[in-house]
Amino acid sequence: MTFLQNAWYAAAYSDEVGESPLARTVLDSNLVLFRDDQGEAGVILDRCPHRFSPLSAGKIVGGALECPYHGLRFDRQGQCIYNPHSKTKAGLRAADIRAWPVLERYGIIWIWPGDADKADPGSLPRVEFLEQPEQFCVVKGLLHVRGHYELAVDNLLDLSHAAFIHPQFSGGRYTAEELLAATKQKLERCDGYLVNHRVRSGLAPPPANCDLFGMDPDKPCHTDSTMTWYPPAFLLLATGSWEMDQPRESGVHIPQLHVITPETQFTSHYFFVNGRNRRHGEKAVDDALLAFFDLAFGQQDEPMIELVQRNMGSVSDIFELGPILLATDAAPVSARRMLAELIAKEQADAKGDAEAVTIEAQT
Numbered sequence: 218m219t220f221l222q223n224a225w226y227a228a229a230y231s232d233e234v235g236e237s238p239l240a241r242t243v244l245d246s247n248l249v250l251f252r253d254d255q256g257e258a259g260v261i262l263d264r265c266p267h268r269f270s271p272l273s274a275g276k277i278v279g280g281a282l283e284c285p286y287h288g289l290r291f292d293r294q295g296q297c298i299y300n301p302h303s304k305t306k307a308g309l310r311a312a313d314i315r316a317w318p319v320l321e322r323y324g325i326i327w328i329w330p331g332d333a334d335k336a337d338p339g340s341l342p343r344v345e346f347l348e349q350p351e352q353f354c355v356v357k358g359l360l361h362v363r364g365h366y367e368l369a370v371d372n373l374l375d376l377s378h379a380a381f382i383h384p385q386f387s388g389g390r391y392t393a394e395e396l397l398a399a400t401k402q403k404l405e406r407c408d409g410y411l412v413n414h415r416v417r418s419g420l421a422p423p424p425a426n427c428d429l430f431g432m433d434p435d436k437p438c439h440t441d442s443t444m445t446w447y448p449p450a451f452l453l454l455a456t457g458s459w460e461m462d463q464p465r466e467s468g469v470h471i472p473q474l475h476v477i478t479p480e481t482q483f484t485s486h487y488f489f490v491n492g493r494n495r496r497h498g499e500k501a502v503d504d505a506l507l508a509f510f511d512l513a514f515g516q517q518d519e520p521m522i523e524l525v526q527r528n529m530g531s532v533s534d535i536f537e538l539g540p541i542l543l544a545t546d547a548a549p550v551s552a553r554r555m556l557a558e559l560i561a562k563e564q565a566d567a568k569g570d571a572e573a574v575t576i577e578a579q580t
């Protein structure tokens with residue numbers, strides 16, 4: 218299985234990594250996340266090079282991670298900086314282990330599995346609503362998805378499924394056909410990313426926007442669900458509703474960040490951070506939104522993705538099975554093609570680099 222290597226992947230929420238180390242599998246690698254004395258996050262291999270004990274079962278001592286078995290200690294760079302079995306207690310270079318470049322931003326710890334020299338913090342797409350805390354408060358969640366991560370991306374890039382799988386979004390007031398007929402969709406292909414514009418007009422607002430945020434269920438509105446995708450699986454959803462004759466800014470907006478990180482070839486971590494521009498600091502609203510997202514993502518989307526993966530067996534690339542395509546597939550198909558091209562280019566570049574090294578060694 219091949220993943221894009223030179224990209225930032227969400228490994229954990231910042232607040233998951235406190236005084237204790239955290240074990241997490243990302244891109245088929247067993248990682249341990251921890252913090253040093255300054256609170257800086259480190260991500261290293263969760264396998265001590267001595268007897269292969271999981272370092273995540275150890276503890277932080279003097280800002281380093283101590284192996285629970287025989288006490289070697291490792292810093293954020295994966296260097297063994299303390300060996301209790303030597304006279305000097307000095308670190309052991311031969312015991313150094315792999316560390317991943319880390320970026321902590323937007324309340325998430327991101328890792329870069331590829332070439333460390335290319336790990337540019339500037340390449341992480343911006344999430345504007347997370348830079349405007351006075352305008353948007355947030356709730357967040359993390360789901361385990363039993364399916365290839367691109368199936369979760371397909372799900373998010375083709376929101377026509379909502380008319381069928383998420384009846385609560387429209388409160389049963391409209392048929393799926395009415396919902397689809399009222400929705401205009403247009404895919405915009407940009408340099409390195411996609412924007413799938415999707416606006417439904419002339420129907421009532423989603424019931425949640427009435428129940429929680431006071432929108433009038435009898436006033437027709439525009440409801441936006443435009444999705445922006447950055448490779449490999451970083452998605453921004455502009456969810457919002459506003460009355461037909463009012464400016465967009467007047468409405469209820471629930472901008473969302475969705476990031477899918479492959480855990481293994483057939484399982485994924487699904488991070489979602491959802492903002493809102495109304496009713497800040499109200500726990501009852503936080504809870505209601507979390508219950509809403511748990512129903513939609515956890516109880517409706519995830520089981521469908523799992524069943525799809527089960528029907529695909531041990532195939533991870535859906536194109537291998539020759540799926541038929543519908544008009545609404547423009548965005549997911551374009552994203553898959555763009556990602557496949559990036560992975561192919563990365564592999565060709567790596568092969569070219571390896572051949573250059575071989576030629577250099579031979580001359």
Ligand code: FES
Pocket residue numbers: 265266267268269270284285286287288289
């Ligand atoms: S297994 Fe880690 S020090 Fe022995």
Ligand SMILES: [Fe+2]
Pocket residue numbers: 372378379382383513514518
């Ligand atoms: Fe969904």
